[in-house]
Amino acid sequence: MTEQIIVRGARLHNLKNVSLTIPKNKLVVFTGLSGSGKSTMAFDTLYIEGARQYMESLGLVTDGMTRPPVDVITGLSPSISVDQHLTNRSPRSTVGTATEVFTYLRVLFARLGHRPCPNCGRDVAPSSDLGGDLWDEDDSDPADGATVPCPHCGTRLPELGMASFSFNKPAGACPTCTGLGVVADLCIERVFDPARSVADGGVLIWDAFNADRFALTLQRAGQHYGFGFDPHQPIGELGEAQRDLLYYGVDSAEFKRHVSNATPPSSVVKGRFEGVLTNLRRRYAEGISDSGLAVKTETLYTRHVCPDCGGTRLKAASRQVTVAGRTIIELSQMPLEGVADWLAGLIAGLNDQERMIAEPILTDLDGRIRRLTRIGVGYLTMERATPSLSAGEAQRLRLAALLGSGLTGVLYVLDEPTIGLHQRDTARLIAVLRQLRDLGNTVLVIEHDLEMIRAADHVIEFGPGAGKHGGQVVVCGSPATVAAHPTSPTGAFLSGRALGPARPARPPADSALVLYGAREHNLKDITVRIPLARLVAVTGVSGSGKSSLMFDILDKAARARYYGADETPGAHDRIEGWEHIDRVITVDQAPIGRMPRSNAATYTDTFTAIRQTFAETEEARQRGLSGRHFSFNTPGGRCERCQGAGVLTVNMHFLPDVQVRCPTCHGRRFQPEVLAVQYRGVDIAAVLDKTIEEALTLFADVPAVAERLELLAEVGLGYLQLGQPATTLSGGEAQRVKLAKELARRGAGRTLYLLDEPTTGLHPADVARLLALLQRLVDAGHSVIVVEHHLDLIRAADWVIDLGPEGGEAGGQLLAEGTPEQVAAVAASHTGRCLRALL
Numbered sequence: 001m002t003e004q005i006i007v008r009g010a011r012l013h014n015l016k017n018v019s020l021t022i023p024k025n026k027l028v029v030f031t032g033l034s035g036s037g038k039s040t041m042a043f044d045t046l047y048i049e050g051a052r053q054y055m056e057s058l059g060l061v062t063d064g065m066t067r068p069p070v071d072v073i074t075g076l077s078p079s080i081s082v083d084q085h086l087t088n089r090s091p092r093s094t095v096g097t098a099t100e101v102f103t104y105l106r107v108l109f110a111r112l113g114h115r116p117c118p119n120c121g122r123d124v125a126p127s128s129d130l131g132g133d134l135w136d137e138d139d140s141d142p143a144d145g146a147t148v149p150c151p152h153c154g155t156r157l158p159e160l161g162m163a164s165f166s167f168n169k170p171a172g173a174c175p176t177c178t179g180l181g182v183v184a185d186l187c188i189e190r191v192f193d194p195a196r197s198v199a200d201g202g203v204l205i206w207d208a209f210n211a212d213r214f215a216l217t218l219q220r221a222g223q224h225y226g227f228g229f230d231p232h233q234p235i236g237e238l239g240e241a242q243r244d245l246l247y248y249g250v251d252s253a254e255f256k257r258h259v260s261n262a263t264p265p266s267s268v269v270k271g272r273f274e275g276v277l278t279n280l281r282r283r284y285a286e287g288i289s290d291s292g293l294a295v296k297t298e299t300l301y302t303r304h305v306c307p308d309c310g311g312t313r314l315k316a317a318s319r320q321v322t323v324a325g326r327t328i329i330e331l332s333q334m335p336l337e338g339v340a341d342w343l344a345g346l347i348a349g350l351n352d353q354e355r356m357i358a359e360p361i362l363t364d365l366d367g368r369i370r371r372l373t374r375i376g377v378g379y380l381t382m383e384r385a386t387p388s389l390s391a392g393e394a395q396r397l398r399l400a401a402l403l404g405s406g407l408t409g410v411l412y413v414l415d416e417p418t419i420g421l422h423q424r425d426t427a428r429l430i431a432v433l434r435q436l437r438d439l440g441n442t443v444l445v446i447e448h449d450l451e452m453i454r455a456a457d458h459v460i461e462f463g464p465g466a467g468k469h470g471g472q473v474v475v476c477g478s479p480a481t482v483a484a485h486p487t488s489p490t491g492a493f494l495s496g497r498a499l500g501p502a503r504p505a506r507p508p509a510d511s512a513l514v515l516y517g518a519r520e521h522n523l524k525d526i527t528v529r530i531p532l533a534r535l536v537a538v539t540g541v542s543g544s545g546k547s548s549l550m551f552d553i554l555d556k557a558a559r560a561r562y563y564g565a566d567e568t569p570g571a572h573d574r575i576e577g578w579e580h581i582d583r584v585i586t587v588d589q590a591p592i593g594r595m596p597r598s599n600a601a602t603y604t605d606t607f608t609a610i611r612q613t614f615a616e617t618e619e620a621r622q623r624g625l626s627g628r629h630f631s632f633n634t635p636g637g638r639c640e641r642c643q644g645a646g647v648l649t650v651n652m653h654f655l656p657d658v659q660v661r662c663p664t665c666h667g668r669r670f671q672p673e674v675l676a677v678q679y680r681g682v683d684i685a686a687v688l689d690k691t692i693e694e695a696l697t698l699f700a701d702v703p704a705v706a707e708r709l710e711l712l713a714e715v716g717l718g719y720l721q722l723g724q725p726a727t728t729l730s731g732g733e734a735q736r737v738k739l740a741k742e743l744a745r746r747g748a749g750r751t752l753y754l755l756d757e758p759t760t761g762l763h764p765a766d767v768a769r770l771l772a773l774l775q776r777l778v779d780a781g782h783s784v785i786v787v788e789h790h791l792d793l794i795r796a797a798d799w800v801i802d803l804g805p806e807g808g809e810a811g812g813q814l815l816a817e818g819t820p821e822q823v824a825a826v827a828a829s830h831t832g833r834c835l836r837a838l839l
Contacts, residue, residue: 005046005411005442009071013040014471014719024075024442026457027433031447031482031490032474033763035466035691035719038446039415043081045070046444047413050079066661077442079411082398089387091180092168096332096382098397099372101339104365105382106165109328111357112350113321119155124148127159130357160321165328167313174309181311184301186280188247191300194236198246202235203276205300214273221245221271225259249275302566312383324349335543335808337378340369371400375432376425379543379807391589391731391760392420393542396429403432408440415730418449419760422541422789424830430455448763450494454479461490466719467691493764500764500792501771503820506778509534509798513554513577513752520570521548522812528801529817532580532752532783535774537797539788539823539831540815543807546787547756551586554785555754558584581783582749587738588756589731596645596725597633600712601688603726604741609704614684619677629674630684637674639665688723695722711740714773716766732760736770743777752783759790767792791838794831795820802831 005022015037022028030038045068052067053076096102117124127148146159158164163171166179173179196202198215206214215231222229222242229242238246241258248254250264250273265271274282283297305311312319312329319329324346331339343366350358372378375396386394395417402412417433418426430452437443437457445452453459460476463469464487475485483494492498509531519525523545530536538546552570559565562584592603601607611630614620620629629637632644642648642662646669649659661667668675668685675683680698687695692712699705712718715736720729729737735758742753758774759767771793774784778798786793794800800823802816816826824835 003075005073005075005077007041007045007070007073010041010045011069012044013037014467015040015045016471018471018473020460020473020476022442022444022460023458024077025437025440027437027443027445027455028458028460029445029447029453029456030460030462031453031763032462033464033466033470033489033719034716034761034766036462036464036470037472038462040471041462042413042444042446043083043415044068046073046076046411047079047081049073050076050411054078077409077411079413080402080407081413082395082402082417083413083415091385091387093386094332094382095336095380095384095386095389095397097168098386099368099382099400101336101365101368101372102332102382103162104361104368105328105331106162108358108361108365109165109321109323110160110162112323112354113160114323115157115160115317115321117150117153117155117157118317120150120153122150122152124150124157126354130353164318165314165321172314172318174306174313174315176308177306177313179313181306181309181313182303183306184284184303186277186284187300187302188277191276191280192235195234197230197232197234199231203246205276205280217268217271217273218246219271220269221250221265221273224265224271225262227258245273245275247275247277249273249278251275252278304568332383333381335379335381336369336372337808339382340366340373340378343369368400368404371403372397374428375400375403376421376428376542379541379811381808390420390757392417395419399432403436406439410441412436412441412443414443414445416447416449416761417445418447418452419732420542420757420789422539422830423451423791423834424541426451448761450764453482453490453494459490461485461488463489467693470719489763489765498764501768501775501796503796503798504775506534506798511577511580513575513581515549515554515572515575517573518549518553518570519572520552521545522809523548523570524812526803526812526814528814530783530785530801531799532577533750533778533781534783534798535778535796536783536785536799536801537788537794538785538801538803539794540803540811541805541807541830544803544805544811546803548812549803550754550785550787551588551756555584555586558752558754559586580750581752584752584754585742586754587735587742587758589735589760591726591731592729592734592737593726596727598726599688599723600692600717600720600726600729600737601722602633603737604708604712604744606705606708606712607722609702609708610687610699611684613699613702613705614677614679617677617679623673623677625674625677630670630677632669637670639669639671641665642669644669688721690722691718692720692722693718708740708744711743712737714769715740715743716762716770730761732757732762735760750781750783751777753777753785755784755786757788757790758786759788759793764792771796791834795835795838800831802826802829804828804830 003024005024008019010018030042032038049068111130112126115124147156148159150157163169166172168179177183191205193202193204198211198218201211203211218229219231227241229245244255244258252275280297280300319327321327326342331342343362347355347362377393377396399417417429421429426449433443447453456479459479459482461474461482463472463474475482475488479494482488482491485491511532513530513532515528517525517527528549538550540546548570553572556567556569557575560569561578592598611627614630615625615627625637628634632638638644639662641664646662646665646667647659648662670685675685677683682698692709696706696709696713699709717733717736735756758770762770767790777784788794797820800818800820802823804811804813804815805828815829816823816832820835821839823829824832824839826832
């Protein structure tokens with residue numbers, strides 16, 4: 001068996017005929033500037049080819065899986081990818097369900113749970129007949145099946161099962177919120193303007209086309225029932241029957257009370273109208289997209305904690321069951337580290353029969369929680385919703401699951417696993433990756449973190465630059481070999497030859513925001529002073545309360561004050577100093593789009609200006625083409641076979657869907673007459689294939705395009721392809737695209753920018769560029785607050801606010817505030833200790 005993975009002649013994207021040898025069963029780091037070709041080699045070449053070869057070995061069709069352009073790849077193992085993309089965005093998914101810790105607890109509570117009798121209130125112990133399958137996952141309500149006797153008063157109670165503790169099943173879910181923990185109320189005032197008629201845009205969610213179409217349907221419904229419907233009458237002046245027809249539709253109970261037993265119209269053409277509110281509620285319940293609406297459905301609802309379950313998701317009877325004095329809700333609200341402590345003391349309090357049932361469950365459960373703690377997410381609670389996790393947290397949950405699998409002979413490809421980790425926790429992550437290696441696996445990590453690079457067995461640096469200036473191997477070998485290389489950008493930082501930018505000299509701030517009594521989540525009633533017109537870093541280990549302070553309290557309070565947002569800010573007393581700020585812009589790591597059609601060019605409105613540039617060419621005028629024809633999102637100029645996507649999705653049944661190149665446009669998205677139009681020798685499809693840096697050269701003489709592209713380049717995205725789907729962007733890339741869009745607005749006044757780890761995914765050299773941009777914002781009189789772990793940025797901040805000392809309940813305290821040097825002097829601060837070594 002070969003001990004190496006050998007690649008010869010890799011040419012995908014910007015890779016320039018790259019050949020390299022990767023030692024197997026080692027911890028290997030790919031590094032280099034952002035856009036240098038690391039991900040192209042690791043994911044798009046090695047991982048994809050490994051998956052393709054594996055499918056071929058099973059005799060499965062791989063026509064849609066294109067072999068990457070490479071001469072030879074030998075020695076590949078079956079590959080597993082651990083990237084930065086959340087795999088489950090369902091609001092029903094939690095840390096507990098994703099890690100299966102909550103599943104094990106459901107078994108424990110179903111077999112060992114005590115509960116009060118609803119009649120006499122005395123304790124009902126678990127049934128002495130504990131036979132049957134421990135993992136019996138019955139969807140039916142236990143009330144419909146077996147029962148147990150209350151030993152005190154004889155009242156029959158439904159037997160407990162796993163489903164009794166599942167908020168995703170009717171047997172356990174709170175009936176009011178159906179297990180979501182929140183209820184959503186439709187805001188009618190956001191849907192209708194009572195002063196305007198249907199024909200005059202009174203239904204605020206309809207565009208002009210839908211207003212005309214549905215006005216006709218409503219008129220015909222009015223004719224069918226004999227009371228008429230005037231689409232020109234203000235909505236607020238409609239009769240009760242007409243209003244209920246508009247609101248709820250012909251099939252609703254609200255409308256039927258006006259027409260007794262009249263048969264509804266047989267079709268939409270004849271007046272069968274669903275009702276505006278009925279339609280919106282159906283869309284929301286079924287998760288239907290917002291296509292066809294003038295606004296996003298999400299903006300029409302206000303959400304609040306379920307009044308019946310208090311956000312705990314379970315029905316009342318399930319919330320009362322206890323094991324060793326704790327309810328499953330109390331355990332869900334504990335950090336995982338706290339659950340581990342509870343489990344450690346549980347076994348001593350069980351009798352022999354209970355111990356026999358619990359021991360196999362507790363053994364597996366303890367192992368799962370220990371792996372999660374070792375990998376640095378022990379501060380998370382089981383009730384935490386999966387969509388709220390950062391990219392790094394989601395990646396580490398998957399890594400913990402892989403640790404438990406015990407697989408050997410696998411190629412693991414990980415994308416920056418240190419994202420979101422405090423420097424204190426990086427050593428623990430390195431130990432976990434070494435354990436994966438020692439099981440007999442090859443662990444390939446894309447990484448910029450210097451500590452991770454130093455811990456590698458083998459380092460391969462791509463570069464020397466980004467985009468067309470990268471795609472080559474600069475140096476490979478041990479970390480010491482890379483550090484000694486004279487032209488290696490990474491080696492310069494590893495050796496200390498290059499350092500991050502120093503903090504500019506600024507006088508003390510004249511004004512500040514002061515946040516009093518912050519106590520959301522684990523925050524311990526702290527008061528924090530935030531200097532304005534300065535660069536402020538909020539630091540602390542993962543789970544220490546940084547996001548609770550900045551985003552749950554400050555951001556929500558700002559959006560309520562400046563933009564009328566309905567979300568309630570996290571618990572605090574008050575915030576003083578708003579008079580020094582004119583607007584607040586929050587730039588987080590949430591995706592910029594959930595559809596592959598969205599990309600950096602469309603999101604920042606750069607593509608609108610590009611389309612207009614093409615429409616103004618002489619060739620376009622002669623062909624009668626407007627800017628609309630150069631859009632791949634609307635009919636007119638796009639290829640209708642693939643509707644402008646360039647690919648077709650093939651259903652693979654029991655395997656994930658596969659995308660194949662459109663046979664009509666050959667992946668070029670547009671019709672031939674549109675592609676015939678060129679700007680400086682380049683057609684519109686070729687523009688989408690260019691990097692931002694390349695497009696900047698092409699459109700240097702078009703200010704509307706060049707200004708936006710320059711900002712994208714300044715935030716470190718010059719390597720990004722203009723047409724790269726938004727769904728493939730990392731959290732850090734998505735955040736920098738948002739930042740570029742906000743900077744392009746050029747709003748007047750004093751702006752407060754809130755950024756969530758903006759250095760995510762950046763090489764130390766790229767961090768220096770981003771930092772220069774942030775410092776320019778401060779020099780212009782704006783305020784910049786970053787939640788950050790990167791020491792180079794923290795060192796260059798004017799002010800540091802450090803929370804901790806640990807995550808979860810052991811955090812939430814204000815440990816230190818001041819200049820980086822002042823924080824470095826605080827002995828209790830993990831951030832301070834890391835800063836001392838750097839300073």
